[in-house]
């Protein structure tokens with residue numbers, strides 16, 4: 510089923526032309542924006558629901574409801590999911606999860622022809638954010654459907670784009 514869903518998504522992208530760079534909906538891929546400054550760090554994770562659940566709608570069975578709860582529990586544990594370089598002294602301050610299909614957060618997202626997404630926003634307070642050289646990301650270990658993260662990184666030293674591909678887990682914040 511997953512292969513079939515991926516194929517349908519690829520076809521949908523092909524017929525509508527290039528997707529906006531900000532948030533393409535492509536199964537297996539998600540975006541991760543990491544911004545670190547002296548006093549704080551923020552991480553935004555934007556993913557097709559398929560990468561987390563294998564389906565993109567509200568759960569219909571008890572098994573699916575348990576699957577959703579398990580995924581949300583992992584996503585809410587931001588301090589474990591994203592381990593920022595200890596040198597920066599960051600602690601998780603706030604987590605917000607939004608997914609219209611799962612009834613999370615405010616505002617309905619536009620229909621995507623049967624597709625649905627989830628966005629997680631993580632705010633950290635940091636003692637010396639400028640000293641962060643890396644972030645260990647636990648997403649691949651937690652979610653088998655996720656293969657690739659498109660990264661946008663912003664630190665006091667500048668901005669860059671990069672990609673993290675399974676099974677890698679470390680995002681370097683310095684070249």
Ligand SMILES: [Zn+2]
Nearest residue numbers: 557559624625
């Ligand atoms: Zn989809």
